[in-house]
Amino acid sequence: MKNIHLAVVAGCFCAAMLLNGCCTTGKCNAAKVERYGMVIGLKAEKLDEYKKLHAAVWPDVLKMIADCHIRNYSIYLFHARENRYFLFSYFEYTGDNFKADMDKMAADPTTQRWWALCKPCQEPVRLRQADEWWANMEEVFHCE
Numbered sequence: 611m612k613n614i615h616l617a618v619v620a621g622c623f624c625a626a627m628l629l630n631g632c633c634t635t636g637k638c639n640a641a642k643v644e645r646y647g648m649v650i651g652l653k654a655e656k657l658d659e660y661k662k663l664h665a666a667v668w669p670d671v672l673k674m675i676a677d678c679h680i681r682n683y684s685i686y687l688f689h690a691r692e693n694r695y696f697l698f699s700y701f702e703y704t705g706d707n708f709k710a711d712m713d714k715m716a717a718d719p720t721t722q723r724w725w726a727l728c729k730p731c732q733e734p735v736r737l738r739q740a741d742e743w744w745a746n747m748e749e750v751f752h753c754e
Contacts (some may be wrong), residue, residue, distance in 0.1 A: 648744035651733030679705030
């Protein structure tokens with residue numbers, strides 16, 4: 611009787627997943643999500659300019675972000691001390707090849723023009739990897 615009950619519960623769960631679009635084969639194939647946190651300095655004299663840029667991000671830049679399988683993207687500002695600012699970014703990646711998607715974004719002419727406006731505002735942290743502009747951060751806790 612216990613095994614029958616478990617089978618009914620599992621069947622109901624899969625039926626619910628099918629209705630929600632998560633399951634197409636009877637096995638849950640929910641999208642893989644990789645979370646990224648990154649940090650970079652922001653030049654104090656460029657604070658207002660950076661905020662103004664990000665108050666009106668170009669539609670084609672937003673489209674490229676989505677096309678590269680990035681979702682739930684946020685940038686936070688931290689005022690560490692007098693005239694010292696840091697930006698913290700968080701996003702979720704749902705694609706299968708992060709490097710290929712980042713190369714695609716970097717090759718996009720509109721994104722290159724956008725970055726040309728943003729980069730002079732930023733100040734990379736000293737302890738980043740040689741190939742990083744924004745320094746990757748280690749996730750030490752996550753709760754959904």
